[in-house]
Each structure stands twice: as C-alpha cells, then as structure tokens.
Amino acid sequence: MKLPHRPSTTIFSFIFIFLLPSSISSQICQRSCGKFPLKFPFxxxxxxxxxxxxxxxxxxQGxxxxxxxxxxxxxxxIDYTNKVMYISDPSMSTCSCTQPSKGFGLDWDAPFSFQDDNIFALLDCSTSSSPIFQSNTLYTDKNNSSxxxxxxxxxxxxxxxxxSCRAISTINLPISTCCVYTPVDLGPAFDMDLQILQCSSYSGFYSFNERQSDPNSWNYGIALKYKFSVNNEYPSSCPNCERSNGICGxxxxxxxxxxxxxxxxxxxxxxxxxxGANYNYGSRLSSWQIGTWLFYCLACLLISVWASSFL
Structure with a gap:
C-alpha cells in the first residue's frame, strides 16, 4: 500500500524563510567616510x-x-564639538592659484549657516558697472533699521x-577691483553670484592662522555652522543608541x-x-517588525493547515 505524500518540514521551512520580511535586515551604516569619522547628524x-x-x-567613493x-x-x-563643518571650493582663488569662479551659495532650506569668522574677498570686479561699487547701492538689514x-x-x-600673493600679482589686477564682501550674515538665503556682481573670482578664508600679514598661511575655505533642530539638541533616542554602539538613523x-x-x-x-532575551540576531526587533513576523508566522500556519487537509 502506497502511503500518501506528506509535505515535508523542508518545504514549510523554505516557505517560512521565503516569506521572512526583508526589512528585518538593512544596510550597515558606516562609521567613517575616508579619513572622516561619521557622527550624527551625518x-x-x-x-x-x-x-x-x-x-x-x-x-x-570615500x-x-x-x-x-x-x-x-x-x-x-568637521568640528563635532562646536558643530562646524569646513569645506573647500576648487574654483576659489587662493594665494597659490587664481582662477575664474561662479561664486558660492547655500540652499535657503539647508540646516547650515555661515560661521562668523568667514571672510570673502571678491576679486577682479568691474569698478564701473559692478553693483558693489555703486555709491547708491546699499544693503538693507533684516530689521530694515539701517x-x-x-x-x-x-x-x-x-x-x-x-x-601681494604671487598668483594674483602676476595677472596685474589693481587693488581697486577687490572688495571684502560683508553681507555674509544672510543665513541660509546667502547666494554670492559673481556673474551678477561682475567679479571674475573670489577668495574665502575662516582664519588668519595667527599670521594676518602672511596670506600664504591663511586657512582658505568656508566654515559652516549646522543645527540638529530648532533647539539644536540630539533626538531623545540618539544617545541611547550611540551608547550601545549603534548609529543613529x-x-x-x-x-x-x-x-x-x-x-x-x-x-x-x-x-x-x-x-537580551528579547533580541533577535543580537538586536531587539521594533514593534512593526514584530507585527510583520507574527503575520508571516500566521500565514505559514494557515498554509500548513491547508496542506494537511489533502492528507
């Protein structure tokens, strides 16, 4: 007498594994990018x-x-203690290189603003038509008070x-075409468009490096402050995550x-x-993951009952 075929445990295991939610696992967030350690909010x-x-x-790519x-x-x-990020602009002119540039700007909704130490010098500006040299061109501050x-x-x-830099002096630019641009306190709306300002390049630095008379020693680049939120505080769950060797995401x-x-x-x-005891693969499942697990376990149970009805 030929015994009826019973669905094997292997089949049910395969079905169970197949139905496991992929959301239980995810990519591992990296703790660094090249030479830079990555910490919240990056x-x-x-x-x-x-x-x-x-x-x-x-x-x-690192x-x-x-x-x-x-x-x-x-x-x-990145200065995580003071919440300042430093960047360089390859099109910026420095004491070692002078080149054309379109300028620099921040997106209005970006969580960044300029560090107070930033200094921008516009180079090779038209003294006859550039708006920065017009005697009647003024900038009204936020409060319209001055x-x-x-x-x-x-x-x-x-x-x-x-x-006095060699790179600038060799192209014989008169000093009258240089302007130290002051309205850098426009916050996230700041946009330095050199085409509108009719300047060919700019130089930016955030520190004289204690040698103000030596432009070769200045720290060229742009310093940007960043804020986590309105109160500039970590999300409440982030410290617990980092203390347990996790990465906030x-x-x-x-x-x-x-x-x-x-x-x-x-x-x-x-x-x-x-x-702990309630952890899976070394990590506790979130509530939505537990619900997904239970759903698929119930589905596997129903499949098992359905298959047994044919025995």
Missing part, C-alpha cells in the same frame, strides 16, 4: 544620520562631499595682503522618517543595540 547612506542632512552631505544648488564641494574637516555698503571699507588691508521608507538605531549587525531597532 551619515554614509540613505537611512543613516539625520534625514535633513542626507541631501547635502554624502559619502561618495570622499565626503557637501552639495548645494551651486555645486559639490569637498569637506575638509543700511550698509556691500563692501567693507576696513577690508582694504585684506585686499592688499591678497594682492531613520526609517527612509516611512512617511515621517521615524528614528531608527542601526546596530553593528545591520538590524534596525527603535531604541538601542543592547543584547
């Missing part, structure tokens, strides 16, 4: 760090880049130092980018990465 990939920063700061509507710029340093010139009259010495597939803690094994949780 992240290596989608779902890592703060979602507001992902579109502006990204890791590409290079940390900052992107605005003007272009992409290499990140040269007006200031676009050029800093106290910046003549800075222009003198810059024009977010659920990129959700409508509200809800907080997730990315653990070293690639499992996302809603809190931390501490191990």
């Amino acid at each position: 992240g290596s990939d989608l779902g890592c760090g703060d979602p507001r920063f992902h579109q502006y700061v990204s890791c590409s 290079n940390l880049m900052f992107t605005t509507h003007r272009g992409s710029y290499p990140v040269t340093n 007006k200031v010139s676009l050029c800093d009259n106290q910046g003549t010495s800075i222009c003198s130092f810059l024009y 977010y659920y990129s597939g959700g409508a509200y980018n809800s907080f997730l803690c990315n653990c070293p094994n690639g499992i996302n949780t809603t809190n931390d990465c501490y191990f």
